[in-house]
Amino acid sequence: MFQAKINAGLLQSSIDAVGVFVDECKVRVDSEGLSVKAVDPANVGMVELDVPADSFDSFEADDELLGLNLTKFDDIIGMAKAGDVVALELDPETGKLKIQIDGLRYTLSLIDPESIHQEPNVPDLDLPGEVVLAGAEINRGIKASGMVSDHMAFGVEDKSFYMSAEGDQDDVRVDLTEDEVISLTAEEDARSLFSLDYLESMSKAIPSDAQVTLYVGSDFPVRMEFELQGGDADVSYLLAPRIENE
Amino acid sequence: MFQAKINAGLLQSSIDAVGVFVDECKVRVDSEGLSVKAVDPANVGMVELDVPADSFDSFEADDELLGLNLTKFDDIIGMAKAGDVVALELDPETGKLKIQIDGLRYTLSLIDPESIHQEPNVPDLDLPGEVVLAGAEINRGIKASGMVSDHMAFGVEDKSFYMSAEGDQDDVRVDLTEDEVISLTAEEDARSLFSLDYLESMSKAIPSDAQVTLYVGSDFPVRMEFELQGGDADVSYLLAPRIENE
Amino acid sequence: MFQAKINAGLLQSSIDAVGVFVDECKVRVDSEGLSVKAVDPANVGMVELDVPADSFDSFEADDELLGLNLTKFDDIIGMAKAGDVVALELDPETGKLKIQIDGLRYTLSLIDPESIHQEPNVPDLDLPGEVVLAGAEINRGIKASGMVSDHMAFGVEDKSFYMSAEGDQDDVRVDLTEDEVISLTAEEDARSLFSLDYLESMSKAIPSDAQVTLYVGSDFPVRMEFELQGGDADVSYLLAPRIENE
Numbered sequence: 001m002f003q004a005k006i007n008a009g010l011l012q013s014s015i016d017a018v019g020v021f022v023d024e025c026k027v028r029v030d031s032e033g034l035s036v037k038a039v040d041p042a043n044v045g046m047v048e049l050d051v052p053a054d055s056f057d058s059f060e061a062d063d064e065l066l067g068l069n070l071t072k073f074d075d076i077i078g079m080a081k082a083g084d085v086v087a088l089e090l091d092p093e094t095g096k097l098k099i100q101i102d103g104l105r106y107t108l109s110l111i112d113p114e115s116i117h118q119e120p121n122v123p124d125l126d127l128p129g130e131v132v133l134a135g136a137e138i139n140r141g142i143k144a145s146g147m148v149s150d151h152m153a154f155g156v157e158d159k160s161f162y163m164s165a166e167g168d169q170d171d172v173r174v175d176l177t178e179d180e181v182i183s184l185t186a187e188e189d190a191r192s193l194f195s196l197d198y199l200e201s202m203s204k205a206i207p208s209d210a211q212v213t214l215y216v217g218s219d220f221p222v223r224m225e226f227e228l229q230g231g232d233a234d235v236s237y238l239l240a241p242r243i244e245n246e
Numbered sequence: 247m248f249q250a251k252i253n254a255g256l257l258q259s260s261i262d263a264v265g266v267f268v269d270e271c272k273v274r275v276d277s278e279g280l281s282v283k284a285v286d287p288a289n290v291g292m293v294e295l296d297v298p299a300d301s302f303d304s305f306e307a308d309d310e311l312l313g314l315n316l317t318k319f320d321d322i323i324g325m326a327k328a329g330d331v332v333a334l335e336l337d338p339e340t341g342k343l344k345i346q347i348d349g350l351r352y353t354l355s356l357i358d359p360e361s362i363h364q365e366p367n368v369p370d371l372d373l374p375g376e377v378v379l380a381g382a383e384i385n386r387g388i389k390a391s392g393m394v395s396d397h398m399a400f401g402v403e404d405k406s407f408y409m410s411a412e413g414d415q416d417d418v419r420v421d422l423t424e425d426e427v428i429s430l431t432a433e434e435d436a437r438s439l440f441s442l443d444y445l446e447s448m449s450k451a452i453p454s455d456a457q458v459t460l461y462v463g464s465d466f467p468v469r470m471e472f473e474l475q476g477g478d479a480d481v482s483y484l485l486a487p488r489i490e491n492e
Numbered sequence: 493m494f495q496a497k498i499n500a501g502l503l504q505s506s507i508d509a510v511g512v513f514v515d516e517c518k519v520r521v522d523s524e525g526l527s528v529k530a531v532d533p534a535n536v537g538m539v540e541l542d543v544p545a546d547s548f549d550s551f552e553a554d555d556e557l558l559g560l561n562l563t564k565f566d567d568i569i570g571m572a573k574a575g576d577v578v579a580l581e582l583d584p585e586t587g588k589l590k591i592q593i594d595g596l597r598y599t600l601s602l603i604d605p606e607s608i609h610q611e612p613n614v615p616d617l618d619l620p621g622e623v624v625l626a627g628a629e630i631n632r633g634i635k636a637s638g639m640v641s642d643h644m645a646f647g648v649e650d651k652s653f654y655m656s657a658e659g660d661q662d663d664v665r666v667d668l669t670e671d672e673v674i675s676l677t678a679e680e681d682a683r684s685l686f687s688l689d690y691l692e693s694m695s696k697a698i699p700s701d702a703q704v705t706l707y708v709g710s711d712f713p714v715r716m717e718f719e720l721q722g723g724d725a726d727v728s729y730l731l732a733p734r735i736e737n738e
Contacts (some may be wrong), residue, residue, distance in 0.1 A: 026548075070362075072393075072416070074394055076390075076393065077422065079386070079390055079393075080691035103420055103422065103426070104386065104387075104418070104419075104420050104423070105418070105419045105420070105421075106390065106394075106416065106417070106418050107416055107417040107418075107419075108416050109416055110413035140571070140596065141596075143571065144568075144596050146597065147564075147567055147568065147596075147598075170564070170598065170599055170600050170601055171598070171599040172596070172597070172598050173596075173597045173598070173599075174595055174596050175595070176530075176595065180595070185328050205604075228552055318639075318662070320634075321639055322639065325632070325635065325636055347669065349672070350632065350633075350636050350664070350665075350666050350669075351664070351665045351666070352636065352639075352640075352662065352663070352664050352722070353662055353663040353664075353665075355661040355662055371559055458558050
């Protein structure tokens with residue numbers, strides 16, 4: 001069984017964070033809460049979402065695995081007004097998800113979880129650079145980089161964090177010293193290059209006012225962790241690097 | 247002769263209400279005011295508009311029948327700012343409509359009324375269910391129904407009004423009890439099915455804050471009546487049902 | 493050398509004013525400030541832009557001629573927030589333009605000025621009608637005219653300024669008497685016809701709240717002069733007439 005009530009805004013930003021990489025996903029619910037692990041079809045980007053039970057207005061669940069069409073689910077939740085509560089209930093007879101928003105009842109067919117791409121094993125990487133900064137800063141670096149190239153670097157160097165992109169003609173660079181970010185820990189210099197296609201999608205899901213913890217290595221994946229709605233949900237992205245031609 | 251001044255917002259919402267079904271229409275003016283009856287080319291939706299003479303800032307008219315291109319007229323009135331007054335005058339010499347908005351003078355050629363689709367005879371139906379509710383509620387039911395199907399039902403059942411749509415996979419339903427609407431009178435249960443193409447167009451012209459009186463029968467047309475600008479114009483829609491396959 | 497700081501809003505509206513006619517242009521800087529003269533590829537519209545040195549937050553320049561891709565430059569300056577200061581610096585070694593906006597550093601390749609369309613010799617015309625009016629009035633006349641035709645007239649007649657357009661079916665006319673404009677001087681009646689394609693582009697760059705001085709003759713170009721940001725930059729447009737068929 002699964003039966004829960006949740007703030008519409010929190011639910012929508014959670015869906016959007018996963019929707020960056022996949023159109024459909026397996027949603028796990030159990031007594032701890034709701035969680036998703038997904039990887040994009042090209043195996044380049046992974047996302048982990050955790051919405052703990054106590055972030056819900058009410059939450060009751062046995063272990064269930066739901067196959068969810070995120071695009072459709074996002075449209076439905078988009079019917080809610082700010083502050084609305086969304087009631088979710090798995091109908092044990094039909095296997096469908098009943099969604100109620102202020103008098104509107106939507107019955108959503110679920111997807112057979114077996115037909116959905118397997119959940120990834122998210123590797124536990126030891127990345128030497130760790131920087132905490134505002135989502136707005138990262139989003140700005142991504143946007144500017146997209147003006148000159150289709151890939152960009154994240155790096156740490158001399159107690160600074162940088163984002164940079166080198167185009168055929170023009171270059172972009174943002175340097176943020178230790179004092180200009182919330183915190184910076186760098187065991188050694190590091191730099192990795194990433195596809196802007198992916199970063200630009202991720203950027204849409206990173207709240208400007210969130211504190212993002214970004215972990216970077218040398219030609220290693222980048223990890224970005226942030227909270228939604230001031231801590232009610234945790235999102236973690238892992239993006240594989242592009243190997244740089246020297 | 248025809249010479250009148252009217253609030254731009256009232257004029258525009260009146261045009262928009264008719265434009266749901268037709269691009270051009272016959273506009274009747276006489277000493278009582280301005281009125282339109284029109285039916286869409288497929289004979290599925292009808293609209294009646296009445297703007298009484300005393301809703302105008304000034305109004306003088308002999309019996310005249312004007313053939314109006316609504317798309318073009320709507321663009322012209324769109325030049326007005328909120329609160330502007332639009333002056334309309336039929337030029338007896340040229341047969342054109344002179345439109346003045348704050349110093350801007352637009353001379354609009356009219357269409358030969360003979361070339362426009364005949365005005366419909368709007369049938370006087372006795373529909374057993376009558377519900378009064380906010381335009382916002384109807385518009386929400388239409389929007390949600392459009393997510394699962396291309397047609398939806400309006401119905402009354404057990405002292406409740408409902409809107410519902412059944413798609414191949416998903417369903418939507420909104421139930422509003424007697425206490426959740428402004429008023430509900432149902433001599434008997436009733437239910438009819440309608441094309442969402444038409445309802446979605448009508449929805450754009452139904453003000454969220456208007457009280458809409460909706461009359462429904464069993465496999466009969468639905469009638470929706472509402473006022474624009476707090477009573478300065480009356481709109482009535484009649485939409486033919488789709489016959490439901492049992 | 494060239495090194496300057498300028499308010500982002502002023503810089504962007506200056507670029508936009510030139511971008512009406514060309515995608516790339518020669519930018520002259522010297523001790524007096526920054527200036528541009530450009531003509532569109534069809535030789536129909538010319539623009540002169542002057543941003544005096546003291547409109548910059550700081551300004552140092554020897555005589556330099558920079559070849560600028562306006563579309564790209566506009567995108568970069570679009571990264572600034574309201575009130576941001578943009579720092580510009582010509583790198584003497586690379587010949588590239590270094591642009592800094594709140595920590596973001598963009599290195600922009602310049603275009604060889606020789607490859608850009610020659611700067612026009614702007615003719616010094618003696619036009620008999622001179623009217624000063626709000627940008628909003630001109631923009632409104634252009635918008636309304638575009639609804640009926642692809643060309644429109646500016647004229648002075650009987651101590652009035654008018655804008656008019658005659659379509660196949662409909663006409664538009666705005667008359668503004670001496671009392672309805674800021675000032676009007678007309679040595680003789682005058683009227684010239686212009687392409688709305690050009691005027692609609694220019695309209696986007698004319699601030700609604702700017703005082704525009706418009707000079708009109710008989711089958712002569714129209715000149716429009718206005719200031720950006722309350723005097724920090726001067727823009728002058730000259731648009732060639734279409735010859736009217738009598």
